[in-house]
Amino acid sequence: MSNEKNWQRELTAYIDGELSDAERAEVEAQLAVDPKLKALEARLRQTVALMKALPAPAPSTQLKAQVWRQLEADAAPPGFFSWQRAVPLFAVAAAALLVFVVRGRLGGQDEAVPAFVEDDQVLLAQNMDVVEDLDLAGLAALEDLEVIEQLRELEVPR
Amino acid sequence: MDVLADDDDARLLVAVGRGDKAAFSALFDRHQAGVVRFCGRFVNNTARAEELAQDVFIKLYKSAGRYSPDAKFKTFLYRVATNHCLNELRRFDEKRQQEAKGMTGDEQDAALDVEVAPDSPELSLEGKQLEAAVTAAMAQMSARERAAFTMCRFEGMAYRDIAQALESTESAVKSLIHRATVTVMKHVEAWQQGVSPTRSLA
Numbered sequence: 001m002s003n004e005k006n007w008q009r010e011l012t013a014y015i016d017g018e019l020s021d022a023e024r025a026e027v028e029a030q031l032a033v034d035p036k037l038k039a040l041e042a043r044l045r046q047t048v049a050l051m052k053a054l055p056a057p058a059p060s061t062q063l064k065a066q067v068w069r070q071l072e073a074d075a076a077p078p079g080f081f082s083w084q085r086a087v088p089l090f091a092v093a094a095a096a097l098l099v100f101v102v103r104g105r106l107g108g109q110d111e112a113v114p115a116f117v118e119d120d121q122v123l124l125a126q127n128m129d130v131v132e133d134l135d136l137a138g139l140a141a142l143e144d145l146e147v148i149e150q151l152r153e154l155e156v157p158r
Numbered sequence: 159m160d161v162l163a164d165d166d167d168a169r170l171l172v173a174v175g176r177g178d179k180a181a182f183s184a185l186f187d188r189h190q191a192g193v194v195r196f197c198g199r200f201v202n203n204t205a206r207a208e209e210l211a212q213d214v215f216i217k218l219y220k221s222a223g224r225y226s227p228d229a230k231f232k233t234f235l236y237r238v239a240t241n242h243c244l245n246e247l248r249r250f251d252e253k254r255q256q257e258a259k260g261m262t263g264d265e266q267d268a269a270l271d272v273e274v275a276p277d278s279p280e281l282s283l284e285g286k287q288l289e290a291a292v293t294a295a296m297a298q299m300s301a302r303e304r305a306a307f308t309m310c311r312f313e314g315m316a317y318r319d320i321a322q323a324l325e326s327t328e329s330a331v332k333s334l335i336h337r338a339t340v341t342v343m344k345h346v347e348a349w350q351q352g353v354s355p356t357r358s359l360a
Contacts, residue, residue: 012336016310018317047343050288051311059194063208064186067215074216 007037015044167231174222182219185231190215192313193239199308200243201250202297210246214239229322232315236323240305247301287349295345299338306331307338 007030013019014027031038161168167188173181193214198207217238225234296304305324309315315323321331 008340009333009336012339013317013332016317016335018332043343043347044339047339047346048311050346051292051342054289054292054312055285056191056195056312057198057204057207059190059211060208063190063194063212064183067186067212067219070212070216071219074220 007034008040011037011041012044015041015048161230162227165227165230168225168227168234171218171222171225171231171234172227174219175225176223182222185218186215189232189235193235195312196236196239196308197243199296199312200240200301200304201246202293202304206246210239210243214242217242230319232313233319233322236309236313236315236320237325240323243305244301288346291345291349292342295342296338298341298345300334302326303334303338303341306334307342310335311339 007027010019010023010027011031014024019027031041162172167185170178170181170185174185190211194207194211197210197214198204201207201210214235218235221238229237296307299307302324306320309320309323310317317328317331317335320335321328324331326334
C-alpha cells in the first residue's frame with residue numbers, strides 16, 4: 001500500500017513536470033502496467049486543468065493608493081501634524097482667544113474676568129510661557145511653532 | 159546564488175531598498191493580483207485578501223533594504239506573504255477560541271464556518287459551484303498544504319521555489335501538493351456527483 005502511495009505522489013509531480021528524466025521514465029513505465037494509476041492520472045489532470053479555469057479576482061483600484069498612504073503615514077517623522085496632537089493646541093488657542101475677546105469688550109481694563117470663563121482657561125492663558133515649552137505641550141513641528149507665535153501676537157496678558 | 163542577473167524583479171527590489179519608489183510601484187503592479195489571490199486562498203476569505211495583501215506589500219517595502227539576492231524575488235515575496243498569513247491565521251484562531259468560550263454550541267458552529275464561495279456575479283452557476291468545492295477542500299487542508307497548493311496551482315511556482323518560500327524541502331513540498339491536489343480532486347468529483355467527499359487519499 002505504501003508503495004502505491006509513493007507512486008501517487010510521484011504522479012502528481014509527474015503531471016506538474018517536476019520530475020527528472022529518469023523519474024519521469026519510471027512513472028511512465030508504471031503507468032503502462034497499472035490501470036488504477038492510469039485512471040488516477042486522468043482524474044488528477046482534470047483537477048489541475050479545472051484549477052487553471054478558476055477566475056482570478058481582480059484587486060480593487062484603491063489598493064495601491066492605500067499602500068502608499070500607509071507607507072507615508074508610517075514614514076511621517078515624530079511631531080508630524082495629527083489631530084491627536086492638534087486638539088490640545090486648539091484648546092489653548094480657544095482659551096487665549098476667549099480671554100482676549102472678553103478683555104477687548106471690557107475696554108482692556110483690569111476688571112474681574114466674567115464668571116462664564118472657566119478658571120483653568122484663565123490659568124492657561126496667563127501661563128502661555130509654560131505652554132510654549134514644546135515638550136510639555138507635546139509639540140515639535142514648525143507648524144506648531146507658528147501657531148504658538150500667533151498666540152503670542154494676541155498679547156494675552158500674563 | 160546571485161539571482162540579479164536573470165531576475166528583473168530582484169533588481170527592482172534592490173532598487174526599492176535604496177529608496178526607489180518607482181521600482182516599488184512596478185513591483186506592486188506586477189504582483190498585486192497574485193498576492194491578493196494568494197492571501198484570499200490562504201485564509202479562505204476573499205474579503206480579507208486585500209487587507210492582508212496591503213500588509214504584505216508594506217512589509218516588502220520595509221524589508222527591501224535587508225533583501226539579499228540569494229533567492230528569487232517571487233520566492234522572497236511569497237515567504238513574506240506566507241509568514242504574514244500564517245500569523246494572521248494564528249491570531250484568528252486565538253481570537254476565535256476566546257470568543258467561542260462564551261458561546262452556545264450553535265453559535266460556535268456558526269463562528270467556525272469558513273467562507274463559502276465568494277459572491278462573484280461574473281461567475282456562472284457551475285463556476286460558483288466549482289469555486290465552492292475548491293473553497294471547501296482548502297478549508298480541510300493544513301496551512302502548509304494550502305500555501306503550497308496555492309503557490310503551485312494559482313501562481314505557477316516550481317516545487318523548488320515553493321520549498322524555499324516555505325523554508326522546507328522539495329520532497330516535503332511534493333507531498334504537500336499531492337495531498338492537497340487529491341483533496342481538491344475529491345471535493346470536485348463529489349460536487350460533480352452530488353455526494354459528500356472524504357479526506358482519505360485516493
